[in-house]
Amino acid sequence: MEQPKTLQKAIRHFSNERVCIDTIAALRWPEGKPVCPACEKTEHYYLATQKRWKCKECHKQFSVKLGTIFEDSPITLDKWLTALWMIVNCRNGVSSYEVGRAIGITQKSAWFVLHRLRFALQTGSITKLGGNGAPVQVDETFIGGKARFMHRVKRERLSRNGGMQGGSGKAVVVGLLERGGKVKTAVLAHRRENGPEKIVREMVEPGTEIHTDEFPGYYNLKDGYMHKVVNHLEGYVKENIHTNGIENFWSCLKRGLAGTYIAVEPFHLFRYVDEQAFRFNNRKDADNKPLKDWQRFELALSQIAGKRLTFAEVTGKVGETAF
């Protein structure tokens, strides 16, 4: 299969609907045969004019969109795939205004398209971090309000000096980064002393070496983990973690939130964090070589099957439609 190398080439490539269908089908059914969503059999006819398959077993028809985030969408596949290309390859993310203008749909439709795509970008991985002996760095950051993006230590210093008001309206993002591995995140609505500890216990294998700052909320981690406080390990941190570590992820997230997504509601914050984590976790391959744009695109596209997200689920507004 031809693999476009730039956004411009991708747009031209996917301007042919058959190419879109074949691309999605190849990633959705890697064994090479479309699987009937109704009976899971793989014998079928292709109805070329309707661009659907008809199952030989149960005689039901299905399109490549059925059971994916594209299902029930009147937006054409070329637009969906262009939007996906943009969201996985724009370093700082891409706003619904930009996508709407670029592919010729309303901002409201583009907003929904992007949220569905973000949903597909969630890794859904249930594997815990650690376990293979690599240490895991854990850190938190605050997002929202005037301190829209600020490291906890700095914010607390300001707070003590009377420069900041309390913690209302701010969400806490907990980031966990396995050395040489992937970042996982969790968004907490409020900061609770035991919040980050609970996240660590959910996401990291017991016995793993954990690096944190001096926040007292981490102190209980010595029960079950090898807990090391970062400031006591300064040289080590500088060499191995600081430059490629969680700070790097925070700065990517910060650029996206500050520059591209001007007003993110706390309710939607985790989706933007997931989006950034997808790009961050897929910037390099296993040999540490930068991933190409089409590789990141294909990876994302392979995640779309079986994922649905309705407008009501995104907004809580039942009965309203984005299109």
Ligand SMILES: [Zn+2]
């Ligand atoms: Zn069937």
